[in-house]
Amino acid sequence: xxxxxxxxxxxxxxxxxxxxxxxxxxxxxxxxxxxxxxxxxxxxxxxxxxxxxxxxxxxxxxxxxxxxxxxxxxxxxxxxxxxxxxxxxxxxxxxxxxxxxxxxxxxxxxxxxxxxxxxxxxxxxxxxxxxxxxxxxxxxxxxxxxxxxxxxxxxxxxxxxxxxxxxxxxxxxxxxxxxxxxxxxxxxxxxxxxxxxxxxxxxxxxxxxxxxxxxxxxxxxxxxxxxxxxxxxxxxxxxxxxxxxxxxxxxxxxxxxxxxxxxxxxxxxxxxxxxxxxxxxxxxxxxxxxxxxxxxxxxxxxxxxxxxxxxxxxxxxxxxxxxxxxxxxxxxxxxxxxxxxxxxxxxxxxxxxxxxxxxxxxxxxxxxxxxxxxxxxxxxxxxxxxxxxxxxxxxxxxxxxxxxxxxxxxxxxxxxxxxxxxxxx
Numbered sequence: 420x421x422x423x424x425x426x427x428x429x430x431x432x433x434x435x436x437x438x439x440x441x442x443x444x445x446x447x448x449x450x451x452x453x454x455x456x457x458x459x460x461x462x463x464x465x466x467x468x469x470x471x472x473x474x475x476x477x478x479x480x481x482x483x484x485x486x487x488x489x490x491x492x493x494x495x496x497x498x499x500x501x502x503x504x505x506x507x508x509x510x511x512x513x514x515x516x517x518x519x520x521x522x523x524x525x526x527x528x529x530x531x532x533x534x535x536x537x538x539x540x541x542x543x544x545x546x547x548x549x550x551x552x553x554x555x556x557x558x559x560x561x562x563x564x565x566x567x568x569x570x571x572x573x574x575x576x577x578x579x580x581x582x583x584x585x586x587x588x589x590x591x592x593x594x595x596x597x598x599x600x601x602x603x604x605x606x607x608x609x610x611x612x613x614x615x616x617x618x619x620x621x622x623x624x625x626x627x628x629x630x631x632x633x634x635x636x637x638x639x640x641x642x643x644x645x646x647x648x649x650x651x652x653x654x655x656x657x658x659x660x661x662x663x664x665x666x667x668x669x670x671x672x673x674x675x676x677x678x679x680x681x682x683x684x685x686x687x688x689x690x691x692x693x694x695x696x697x698x699x700x701x702x703x704x705x706x707x708x709x710x711x712x713x714x715x716x717x718x719x720x721x722x723x724x725x726x727x728x729x730x731x732x733x734x735x736x737x738x739x740x741x742x743x744x745x746x747x748x749x750x751x752x753x754x755x756x757x758x759x760x761x762x763x764x765x766x767x768x769x770x771x772x773x774x775x776x777x778x779x780x781x782x783x784x785x786x787x788x789x790x791x792x793x794x795x796x797x798x799x800x801x802x803x804x805x806x807x808x809x810x811x812x813x814x815x816x817x818x819x820x821x822x823x824x825x826x827x828x829x830x831x832x833x834x835x836x837x838x839x840x841x842x843x844x
Contacts, residue, residue: 473500625656
């Protein structure tokens with residue numbers, strides 16, 4: 420419910436994350452709670468939030484343990500924030516970090532809260548294991564048993580094959596295809612070559628390496644578990660090395676490889692959002708303003724090539740509402756789930772024929788020198804729910820450095836969904 424007569428401006432005033440780690444490297448023993456608490460504590464320490472009661476903390480994980488009934492609330496209780504700070508879990512696949520920011524931003528704009536934190540975390544290394552369906556039924560029946568004899572009779576039904584655990588699968592439930600499998604279809608359908616993908620991936624690594632060298636990330640991360648920088652970054656990558664990699668999804672005709680696809684990754688991130696009045700009271704500068712966001716979903720069962728193309732529609736709707744064109748931006752941050760997905764998005768925006776298949780006019784081309792200027796997910800890695808916080812923080816930092824301008828965000832997600840956002844300085 421609206422608490423103010425007029426919506427308030429929403430400021431981004433802080434950010435923090437832990438370095439992102441490739442699956443099964445530095446964070447194999449870390450839980451989602453461990454990583455999220457580390458990211459939150461780094462934010463709290465950097466901006467002197469100890470003991471403060473914030474309006475709310477929101478975030479979540481895509482791969483979540485069933486014991487994490489309220490992951491974010493438990494994380495808050497483990498930090499030095501006032502324990503009266505409320506928290507809630509949000510999950511929307513790879514959109515989670517941005518959607519959590521929208522949730523907090525809306526509450527600030529409506530006057531319901533003055534400040535809040537949005538975040539996200541995911542581990543693909545320390546994942547919950549599921550028991551098979553037959554074993555699950557036996558164990559539940561044994562739990563319901565009234566006597567020891569009944570319980571033993573249930574246990575005797577267990578077979579060796581029932582003891583094999585099942586890990587969470589990164590596949591679309593309705594198609595049985597992974598995101599990589601869908602994106603192979605995307606690349607073929609829209610004519611995105613292996614060479615284009617490798618070139619784009621190489622540039623992502625090169626741009627992130629340059630950003631590290633100039634100190635861009637020096638106050639944006641808290642070292643964790645012995646890691647001080649994203650360990651997926653390849654400073655020695657080359658087109659020759661990328662060309663030698665074998666297809667990762669379609670082993671025969673595929674163009675997607677481990678080099679031009681974002682890897683399974685562990686990590687956590689968070690951002691601090693506030694009203695201007697709260698930021699001024701805390702002595703915190705406004706890095707950028709969160710001004711617009713749009714969520715969209717597309718049909719991808721009959722059109723399997725479009726699983727990650729929902730941002731195409733979200734961007735058109737958002738720009739229309741904002742009264743802006745795609746060219747009215749100083750920076751573009753497009754999440755790099757796959758090089759092919761980014762290149763396809765750009766191609767659809769530029770093509771009248773392809774855009775009309777999505778029911779819209781073409782948005783046109785962008786200046787690619789403004790795209791992901793410090794690298795993105797292909798270089799940093801992609802801990803699903805944590806990517807949104809990384810992207811927002813990067814763009815806010817770029818706008819703060821420049822001192823003015825607008826930034827465009829696009830994040831695709833599983834389930835045929837996608838979200839876009841605008842930051843302004």
